[in-house]
Amino acid sequence: MGEITGCSTCGDVRLRPVLDMGLQPIAERYDKCIVHPLELVECARCTLVQLSYEVPAAEVFPLGHPYATGNTKALREHYARLTSEISGDLVPRDLVVDLGANDGTLLDGYGPRVRRVAVEPTNQAVKCLSKGYTTYQVFFNAHAAYLIRKEHGQARVVTACNVLAHARDVHDFLTGVKYLLEDEGVFITENHDVNVILDGLQVDTVYHEHLRYFSITSLTYLLSMHGLVVQKVEPIGTHGGSFRMYARKQNTSELTGRATQVAMQLRLLLDKACAAGPVYGIGATTRATSLVHYAQLIPYIDCVCEVADSEKIGLTIPGTDIPIVDEARLFADQPPYALLLAWHLAGTLVPALTARGYQGKFIVPLPEPKVL
Numbered sequence: 009m010g011e012i013t014g015c016s017t018c019g020d021v022r023l024r025p026v027l028d029m030g031l032q033p034i035a036e037r038y039d040k041c042i043v044h045p046l047e048l049v050e051c052a053r054c055t056l057v058q059l060s061y062e063v064p065a066a067e068v069f070p071l072g073h074p075y076a077t078g079n080t081k082a083l084r085e086h087y088a089r090l091t092s093e094i095s096g097d098l099v100p101r102d103l104v105v106d107l108g109a110n111d112g113t114l115l116d117g118y119g120p121r122v123r124r125v126a127v128e129p130t131n132q133a134v135k136c137l138s139k140g141y142t143t144y145q146v147f148f149n150a151h152a153a154y155l156i157r158k159e160h161g162q163a164r165v166v167t168a169c170n171v172l173a174h175a176r177d178v179h180d181f182l183t184g185v186k187y188l189l190e191d192e193g194v195f196i197t198e199n200h201d202v203n204v205i206l207d208g209l210q211v212d213t214v215y216h217e218h219l220r221y222f223s224i225t226s227l228t229y230l231l232s233m234h235g236l237v238v239q240k241v242e243p244i245g246t247h248g249g250s251f252r253m254y255a256r257k258q259n260t261s262e263l264t265g266r267a268t269q270v271a272m273q274l275r276l277l278l279d280k281a282c283a284a285g286p287v288y289g290i291g292a293t294t295r296a297t298s299l300v301h302y303a304q305l306i307p308y309i310d311c312v313c314e315v316a317d318s319e320k321i322g323l324t325i326p327g328t329d330i331p332i333v334d335e336a337r338l339f340a341d342q343p344p345y346a347l348l349l350a351w352h353l354a355g356t357l358v359p360a361l362t363a364r365g366y367q368g369k370f371i372v373p374l375p376e377p378k379v380l
């Protein structure tokens with residue numbers, strides 16, 4: 009908040025003044041008048057045009073923000089055309105997520121055969137909810153993406169129309185987009201074109217809500233920082249001159265492919281093991297947290313056993329509800345399978361636990377999932 013001293017995309021501090029519009033009240037605050045500086049500056053490195061001063065989000069976006077997309081007929085038709093075009097590539101049950109969904113106008117166009125998720129921080133979210141869309145009333149960021157993916161899986165399409173200009177931390181936002189998007193998914197974003205604003209003297213579209221003003225160049229640069237590759241750009245008429253950008257994730261590396269494959273094999277193996285009874289993890293090590301989250305093992309593990317004097321007993325594996333328990337439970341309950349989260353110690357752990365009376369089988373998760 010306050011004066012912005014570096015480029016919000018690349019961090020460069022060489023910000024050239026473009027247009028100073030003086031001190032101004034917040035555009036859609038009808039209840040009070042507090043003035044703040046309103047000035048455009050341009051980054052010498054990545055060419056992003058942005059405001060030089062940031063007003064607190066709660067002041068610019070009060071919960072009762074009055075703007076509703078659905079009130080503008082041209083916008084309703086615009087989004088209907090977009091979703092109709094996208095829908096050709098969707099199959100039933102695909103997940104589509106609209107960021108800054110406002111009253112759900114864009115999501116309306118998809119129809120009920122796909123799963124629709126709305127993310128909207130203002131009370132317009134109530135309208136999304138009343139339309140039956142899964143709704144998160146939050147500012148979108150990496151944490152919101154984590155919660156959505158945990159609950160619904162990854163998205164085939166993520167849309168963000170006239171939202172990137174508003175995001176407080178655009179890197180947190182795009183980290184979330186990339187996390188939420190399927191490897192083959194598409195991120196579609198529409199933004200007002202800064203060249204249209206400056207050349208066409210649309211200075212009345214400069215206000216505190218819009219922290220940044222993109223060109224195709226500056227947005228392409230920003231997306232590339234997050235491994236999002238622009239596939240197509242088209243000019244659109246919204247707001248007197250905008251552009252729509254389609255981006256996909258960079259091709260995943262061979263390592264990602266192998267790691268994803270192993271994670272899937274491990275889930276298949278654990279799925280079979282769960283049919284025989286509960287699965288206990290062995291060893292609440294640091295690496296256990298990484299594996300449990302990366303391979304999405306939360307549903308398969310009942311608890312994780314630690315040696316009796318461990319200070320971790322009574323806690324849960326970070327980011328999960330999986331309890332960490334005294335390993336005495338392993339011998340008392342005799343679960344049919346134990347997952348060796350401390351698999352790098354298998355050589356000593358397996359004989360030791362067996363000698364102490366555990367009669368079930370051990371699953372080694374990496375580098376190749378197998379039952380001992």
Ligand SMILES: [Zn+2]
Nearest residue numbers: 015018051054
């Ligand atoms: Zn920059």
